[in-house]
Amino acid sequence: MPLLSWLTKGTDERPDAVRVDDRAVSWVELRRLAAAVADELHGVDRVAIEATATLETVVGVVGALTAGAAVVPVPPDAGPMERDHILRDSGSTALLVPAGAARGAEGAGRAVVPVDLTRRSDTVHPEPDPARTAVILYTSGTTGAPKGAVISRRAVAACLDGLADAWAWTPDDLLVHGLPLFHVHGLVLGVLGPLRLGSGLHHVGRPRPERYAAATGSMYFGVPTVWSRIAADPDAARALRPARLLVSGSAALPAAVFADLAALTGHRVVERYGMTETLITVSARADGPRRPGTVGLPLPGVRTRLVDDDGAVLPADGAAMGELQVAGPTLFDGYLNRPDADAASRTPDGWFRTGDVATVDPDGWHRIVGRASTDLIKSGGYRIGAGEVEDALLAHPGVREAAVVGVPHPDLGQQVTAYVVGDGVDGAELIDFVARHLSAHKRPREVRLVDALPRNALGKVQKSRLTAD
Known part of the structure; x- marks a missing residue:
């Protein structure tokens, strides 16, 4: 075909x-x-x-x-x-x-x-x-x-x-x-998808809430930054009620935004997971449940597994955190002119190393913890997912944005450090707030209040720029 x-x-x-x-x-x-x-x-x-x-x-x-x-x-x-x-x-x-x-x-x-x-x-x-x-x-x-x-x-x-x-x-x-x-x-899913599958396409130019609201579509694609802005504009959000499906990807959708959209639009957002090198590999389904903070099940033909630091396969028990590896028909052919990088990205038995840390529930649902290099924090013998701490911070009414990283610490190895954009909050208050919601060892040791978080074109927080400052 x-x-x-x-x-x-x-x-x-x-x-x-x-x-x-x-x-x-x-x-x-x-x-x-x-x-x-x-x-x-x-x-x-x-x-x-x-x-x-x-x-x-x-x-x-x-x-x-x-x-x-x-x-x-x-x-x-x-x-x-x-x-x-x-x-x-x-x-x-x-x-x-x-x-x-x-x-x-x-x-x-x-x-x-x-x-x-x-x-x-x-x-x-x-x-x-x-x-x-x-x-x-x-x-x-x-x-x-x-x-x-x-x-x-x-x-x-x-x-x-x-x-x-x-x-x-x-x-x-x-x-x-x-x-x-x-x-x-935007390109493969958002343009080539309609041209293969036959749906109409309306690219609204700049993804402003009022433009999404006026488009009267049945499916809407957005990144968390877009959905957060729509959730903050109740009239625009309510205009999406007649839609069939709202889809979020390219970064984790905060649980609070998921809940706000559900209340305003009547839709529980479909979250999915993929990378440039793998295209989309895991997603919630239109005819199935949508669970905030999770990205669903492997697409047809796609296989996934979790491995530990030594490459041993981990159980799908919802607790074990390991690197997510992927195999299947959506994988790329390699990095152009970079056989070294290509070899490093694959296991001897042909699986792609995503570099992302995840957990998989017994029923196969995937939860992405974050990048192994920045989002898996090893502190005092514990393995802490940055996303869980970020969600806890975002539950505070004064916090608008949050990014959590591990920074070197002479005793702990890494300490949990949070960068927060907020209104009328202070670091000690936020540390106590997280400690009341999560295990004590997951609380930030330090909170740095900033005016904005550095993001790329898809709205992903560029954590390397935070730690480089």
Whole structure:
């Protein structure tokens, strides 16, 4: 089956199948626009694209995939060094830009190909081999330049089909979101999902509560920052009551936000888990329960396991914390030009090391504790999950945001340290508050009050920047 199977066969000429901000096209028109781009990319193996939240980006991505080229999204806010690294490291030989920007675009020796929304083509391009690369997504670690994760068309299809099963995602749906188009969440799920599964798509541009409220969709995607802002706007939240499914991902959704959304929208949010390298592997289901703080069950074909520091498999008893490892059809093909990093990311028996710490209940439900490097704190012989302490802090009415890390301590090994954005609170009060709700050894030893937490484009707190200050 073609990767973008609904788009490939669609005959619907209704003018609003795919909308980005205030511009929309039908399925037939999108296919013809993409075919015109594909005509220009004949023979191109990898093509970079300035991944702005625009209709040109959608058309450019679809055109590149139609031509069988690998898409390399470039974040629009990338600085010169990051942009140059992505272009050089990916080996892209062409750069897609909106037609109006093509004249002044700098391709650094690459062909600059305009995405012109006045050009259409009826060329029928052959469907590429499923093993061909669909996207190369650059992901940053704690050190070094971003690495390019090579993801096949087959892996993308497996992920989307698994989500269609889990979320009952059909052509009757209208998906609404305002996520960046250079990550898995916004691009693979949020654009390629509708083009494979047939749902309408409305990208609202900037993900503001009032724009989500006005979109009248059946499915909504958001990251915790978006959902937190919607929960703080009761009128916008109540406008989502007619929806079928609210989905949160890319970071942990605070339990308080989950509860507020449930009260205001009537929906218990579906949480899911994935990484750039694995796509989405675990999710709650549309026809099943949703438990705050948990991310559900493995998608069809996906296998997971927990291991300890020595690689021994841990029991699924809801208590044992270990590194989550993943195997299955959604895994990436490797890091581009980085055989060392690729080898380090996999076990001898072929499992991917996520670097995330989790617990798994006896019924298979997964709870993500956090990153092993920052969210599993080893203090005084105890293993403490930062997320549990963060949830306890966020239960305090004066706390708006919280991030918990382990910092070196001469006696404990690491001490639990909290960074808090709050109103009228002090550190001693918050330490006592957590100690009353959790085991005493989990309380923060220190609370640092800050004006804001550093976050990336998807709303994830960048804890390395906290500890570097």
